[in-house]
Amino acid sequence: MSEHSLKNMMEKPERLTPGHRMCAGCGATVAVRAVLRALKEEDHAVIGNATGCLEVSSFMYPYSAWKDSYIHNTFENAGATLSGVETAYRVLKRKGRLGEKDSYKFITFGGDGGTYDIGFQSLSGAMERGHDMVYVCYDNGAYMNTGIQRSSATPMFADTTTTPVGKDSDGKVQCRKDLASILASHNIPYVAQTTFTQDFKDIHRKAERAIYTEGPAFLNIMAPCPRGWRYDMSDLMEICRLAVETCYWPLFEVRNGKWSLSYEPKKKLPIEDFLRPQGRFKHMFKPGNEYLIEQFQKVVDERWENLQFLCSKM
């Protein structure tokens, strides 16, 4: 792997061009560009995409922001669709209908709706079958494209349009599903969880490993949404930093079944630091609601402890 430098990395030609219609301050396109930068320039790629903000904003007929071949099918089948493309590649190679040097990589993007929920079966099937592809979830913790409805990735107590905060409601009741560990249980060669750190080294390294490890790989990238989370759009990087420093969104990877932490905060920050700048958690800071923060903190602690245990075993 080459020496990491953000400057060198940014000099690579962009494979997702400007001019798409995603919101300012959106994490999804940052995630896509970071992942695609890990592709070797000489490699071709076919990009898959579940229906969602990214798809409707980047490929609106007759314009496409994608420099590589790209396929969007429907909401719940990005895994299966790309598994078909990857199979076609192997057959065409074998039958000599693609040149020796024509190397393709297969990367599909889905939001948490298309990945954790409606596309979960299709993803699980594609991973279990062992297709040589990367599934990237840009996890913004709700169905943002349809207007901020809860998903199984939505954190507890978040105010969404289907878990609205009200007189009888503190927001979402359930905790978020731990998808990365479910994918790790598929015993695939590579699973990682990441987000945007200041030097983008973590996401770059993980994308590179995911793409260039043979077999199925899954990347879970926390990609904040300024509309759904209600933060100031210039604060994207700060929100990500706080998610990592509070251990709400730990950075880890699972390589061939071996769990390892990619980063351990020197001093774990209290969860309030992550929750406070976000409008979706505003009600948690009302006097008398301290117990909501306590409960949230408890879940974060338990999960962090469990992750440390999984990583220490190795």
Next chain:
Amino acid sequence: MSAKRIKERMSGNEAVAYAIRQVEPDVMPAFPITPSTEIPQMVSTFIANGQMNTDFIPVESEHSAMSAAIGSEAAGARTMTATSSVGLALMWEELLLAASNRLPIVLTLVNRTLSGPININCDHTDGMGARDTGWIQIYSENNQEAYDNYIQAFPIAEDPEVHLPVMICQDGFITSHAVENIELLEDAPVREFVGTYEPEEFLLNPGNPVSVGPYSVSNYAMEARKAQEDAMVRSKDVILKIGEKFGTLSGRSYGLFEEYKTEDADYIMVIMGSAAGTAKEAVDELREEGVKAGVLKLRVFRPFPEDEIAKALSGCKAAAIMDRCESYNGHGGPLAQEIPAGLFRNHVNIETVSYVYGLAGRDFRVEDVRGIFRDLQDLTENGKTIEQFRYVGLRSKQE
């Protein structure tokens, strides 16, 4: 040039699996479902024994089968799948995508009723449920037709004037599992007939990337639908051309429908699939008794040959329109709607009676056909009133 013919005995599923081996598509994603399960099983065995160079994707559902087929075909690989019944229903969303992305995927459908109640036997509810998805639909009477139609499916689907997916249908169990005589072709002439797949635009085309499956605003989406409809209309000539070409190869030509003793017929039964054989048997008996009966066996349901059917029926006194499917509209199944509409538009003023028969595997017998022709005679000759929509072979309340 006519090819050598091989005499065999096979079930409909075996015949289609044999044709798949001969065509040797690049990719086949499939999920098992009765009564089409044997097809992916047989193909997997051919692959396991090194008898064909195809990749089988053992997907986790029919929705994923069609999703993977879309990915594979868009990537530039010739792709097919097989299913039945609720499997096709689960694919429904993806059927629309296959057609609207103009991907010439071939699906072999072994017709089975939809749930509920859950039942594994034949009717056409599955295929008819997908009638507005933009797929070409061709129905087969027996194992021979299932084999012949399957081979013709690829050149029809992949024709540059068409570029639409094709569904080849045969009746579950009745055709798929019953062993009958069949005449097969050798591998080489089949492969030559089908040719190589050379798409114009595809994902795995180095240096020429393409984006598939756009979001389309109202400014463009309607034109895309119209282009699909135009292709469906154009496909009729291609289906006829391929049907004729296949005749030169095999000695068996195919049209949009088959007319059996209709030329001078007073009474015609319009029917699809295996029950056409039963209808022909009854017609032979009736002809001996002096009744001028005939059968119009519909082969191509999409595109719907409305004018051709109207013309074929124009000389008779009454037609029985047979649906192996309900529409729950109070007036009969899909054929009972589309055929009279064609008659009306073509100013063909004959009597019609709509029948629903054979749902969920209910037997359809020669006596049933004779009874239906008796209805038509009673209506036109004997001055009796016959309900315009009837069920065939229902149990009485006492039974």
